[in-house]
Amino acid sequence: MQITETISEPLHREFTVVVGATDLDAKLSGKLAEMQPKIHLKGFRPGKAPVSFLKKTYGKSLMGEIVNETINESSEQLLKDKEIKPATAPRVDFVNPLDNVIAGKADLEFTMKVDLMPDFALTNLSELKAQRLVADVSDDALNDALKRLADSQKSYSDKGEGSNVGVLASSDAAFRFLKRELSGERVRQHMRAINHGQVKRYEAENMRLLNFILQDSLGGGGSASLKTDAQGKTHALAVLRMVIEVPQDVLDATPAP
Numbered sequence: 001m002q003i004t005e006t007i008s009e010p011l012h013r014e015f016t017v018v019v020g021a022t023d024l025d026a027k028l029s030g031k032l033a034e035m036q037p038k039i040h041l042k043g044f045r046p047g048k049a050p051v052s053f054l055k056k057t058y059g060k061s062l063m064g065e066i067v068n069e070t071i072n073e074s075s076e077q078l079l080k081d082k083e084i085k086p087a088t089a090p091r092v093d094f095v096n097p098l099d100n101v102i103a104g105k106a107d108l109e110f111t112m113k114v115d116l117m118p119d120f121a122l123t124n125l126s127e128l129k130a131q132r133l134v135a136d137v138s139d140d141a142l143n144d145a146l147k148r149l150a151d152s153q154k155s156y157s158d159k160g161e162g163s164n165v166g167v168l169a170s171s172d173a174a175f176r177f178l179k180r181e182l183s184g185e186r187v188r189q190h191m192r193a194i195n196h197g198q199v200k201r202y203e204a205e206n207m208r209l210l211n212f213i214l215q216d217s218l219g220g221g222g223s224a225s226l227k228t229d230a231q232g233k234t235h236a237l238a239v240l241r242m243v244i245e246v247p248q249d250v251l252d253a254t255p256a257p
Helices: 021-038 051-081 098-102 139-152 172-181 184-190 235-240 248-252
Strands: 002-009 012-019 091-094 108-115 163-168 199-204 209-214
Touching (some): 163 235, 184 199
Antiparallel strands (some): 199 209
């Protein structure tokens, strides 16, 4: 194994580590030799399959494990020999393609970047002094702060019986058409299997938006409802399934989605 220090800064070090392909192959042969007596392969007596055959069969997968083990062992040994205290886990980057290393065509070469822990002396805490800061707060200021805190609190409850669905037009022509054709009554008829009450329509001209309130569609809403969709999350999709015949001039004036 060859180790070259490429960068040496007070709190940062970088190294290049090279492990020869022959060394990796020797480790592979040793591991296969240990496994040989335990391997039973068709066409060979138990434990008698030659190492050369085992290398062709298991070499690639075992070499991947050997590379990982070699990187971990060499990194730990490097840190120990250099007496380095890393602040974080070292970063390892391969120089040669990993596939070539595993195939035995290239040496295992990688760079290791390490950020160091700074040296510092512990302070005697018994010598530190603290000053307690005290502020005079009037009753009026305290009451104002408590009032603001109380006003900022919100109460939450189940959504109730109704849900809302917004329909946004992509052009002025489409908005005029929808105002004419998509009435609250038409939406009520379309959603009658879900909504059992009235439907109110509200218009936002500046946004080209129609907002429909389905007044009895949630069965109580939230935890009070036995409906699968107790929040009305799918109601907009149900409205989008409504079939409306649109004139060609409206389509021409409306950009495609």
